[in-house]
Amino acid sequence: MNPSSFISVAFRGVFGGFVLDAAFTTPTHGVTALFGPSGCGKTTVLRCIAGLQRLADGYCAVNGDVWHGGRSFRPVHQRPIGYVFQEPGLFPHLTVTGNLLYGAPGRSPLRPGDPAGFDEVVALLGLEKLLDRAPRKLSGGERQRVAIGRALLSRPQLLLMDEPLSALDPQARDEVLPFLRRLHDSLSLPFIYVSHDMREIEQLADHLVLMRAGRVLAAGPLGELQGDPALPLASRRDAAVTLDAVVSAYDPAYGIAMLAVDGGCFTAPMRRSVVGGRRRITVAAGDVSLAREAPRATTVLNTLPVRILSATPAAEHEIVAVLGLGPAGAGSRILARVTRLSWENLRLAEGNELYAQIKSVALVRECAK
Numbered sequence: 001m002n003p004s005s006f007i008s009v010a011f012r013g014v015f016g017g018f019v020l021d022a023a024f025t026t027p028t029h030g031v032t033a034l035f036g037p038s039g040c041g042k043t044t045v046l047r048c049i050a051g052l053q054r055l056a057d058g059y060c061a062v063n064g065d066v067w068h069g070g071r072s073f074r075p076v077h078q079r080p081i082g083y084v085f086q087e088p089g090l091f092p093h094l095t096v097t098g099n100l101l102y103g104a105p106g107r108s109p110l111r112p113g114d115p116a117g118f119d120e121v122v123a124l125l126g127l128e129k130l131l132d133r134a135p136r137k138l139s140g141g142e143r144q145r146v147a148i149g150r151a152l153l154s155r156p157q158l159l160l161m162d163e164p165l166s167a168l169d170p171q172a173r174d175e176v177l178p179f180l181r182r183l184h185d186s187l188s189l190p191f192i193y194v195s196h197d198m199r200e201i202e203q204l205a206d207h208l209v210l211m212r213a214g215r216v217l218a219a220g221p222l223g224e225l226q227g228d229p230a231l232p233l234a235s236r237r238d239a240a241v242t243l244d245a246v247v248s249a250y251d252p253a254y255g256i257a258m259l260a261v262d263g264g265c266f267t268a269p270m271r272r273s274v275v276g277g278r279r280r281i282t283v284a285a286g287d288v289s290l291a292r293e294a295p296r297a298t299t300v301l302n303t304l305p306v307r308i309l310s311a312t313p314a315a316e317h318e319i320v321a322v323l324g325l326g327p328a329g330a331g332s333r334i335l336a337r338v339t340r341l342s343w344e345n346l347r348l349a350e351g352n353e354l355y356a357q358i359k360s361v362a363l364v365r366e367c368a369k
């Protein structure tokens with residue numbers, strides 16, 4: 001593993017009655033989400049990465065640069081990080097522009113072509129019309145967008161976000177999420193994103209660190225962990241697998257896109273799509289049904305050949321099956337959650353080749369922006 005493109009951490013410590021023993025390695029590209037139940041230690045790990053929390057037994061290296069290891073400990077102000085908290089914490093006496101430029105190196109990040117210059121950050125976060133406003137005249141979602149912009153303009157090498165949407169109402173959350181997605185798509189900056197909302201993670205994350213009671217249960221690509229029946233995600237009511245697809249065709253007359261993934265092609269409604277562009281789809285286990293034969297007259301647009309790779313009892317009288325798309329099930333994996341009654345009626349078993357049906361409207365959970 002080349003340490004120059006990874007974040008590696010290992011933190012051990014005791015906080016009152018809480019024991020933290022968390023270690024993981026994740027790439028320094030894309031968004032890594034820290035996910036787990038309340039109190040499992042996500043914020044503590046983030047604070048350790050930031051240098052806000054110093055443990056006697058800790059290690060943190062970013063792109064091969066050791067921030068904490070042995071006796072060496074780089075203090076928070078010397079770490080090239082941006083930090084976004086649940087509350088935006090804007091300065092009330094400054095305008096949006098003043099807040100954005102606060103902490104920006106040299107206060108003149110206006111050069112054209114700058115990878116995270118002022119104009120680009122303002123455009124990416126849709127702040128153009130708000131620049132002269134005072135924070136008290138902004139909505140909650142707008143305030144949080146300014147806080148994110150301020151963090152970006154400090155030119156960090158790593159952006160740490162601690163549940164940045166959790167203090168917002170659902171409508172404001174839906175307003176800000178597409179902006180975060182846009183940052184993810186446009187900037188090469190890695191994010192570490194703490195959340196206990198799987199919906200946010202499905203839309204934003206590329207990698208996942210799954211935490212439980214101070215420990216890391218698993219770390220890896222989001223889709224792999226979602227589809228691993230040995231992990232608790234697969235047996236959740238809202239279990240789903242996120243797939244990154246390439247648009248292979250788009251029919252504007254129907255607003256329908258063909259989305260190619262490894263081993264298959266999904267059909268999904270999209271307002272607009274560019275052929276060759278990347279889109280993310282989320283296949284919820286509860287939206288997948290199984291058939292021995294390819295159904296003919298059906299409104300369901302997605303009928304994909306699959307193989308059952310494994311089957312695990314979930315809730316009482318339910319089965320969660322891992323399905324591999326394409327010939328011999330060698331392509332992307334998705335999950336199907338079916339009743340034990342259906343499973344037995346169709347005499348299903350591991351290794352069976354059959355058809356998965358998924359309604360196209362169920363595939364796109366992302367907001368329309």
Ligand SMILES: Nc1ncnc2c1ncn2[C@@H]1O[C@H](COP(=O)(O)OP(=O)(O)OP(=O)(O)O)[C@@H](O)[C@H]1O
Pocket residue numbers: 015016017018036037038039040041042043044045196
């Ligand atoms: N300085 C501290 N002193 C004592 N206990 C602490 C300290 N810091 C954290 N803890 C405890 O460590 C545990 C983990 O807290 P942490 O905030 O990291 O969890 P979390 O997963 O981020 O939770 P949430 O999702 O609710 O924000 C909690 O039980 C918390 O009370």
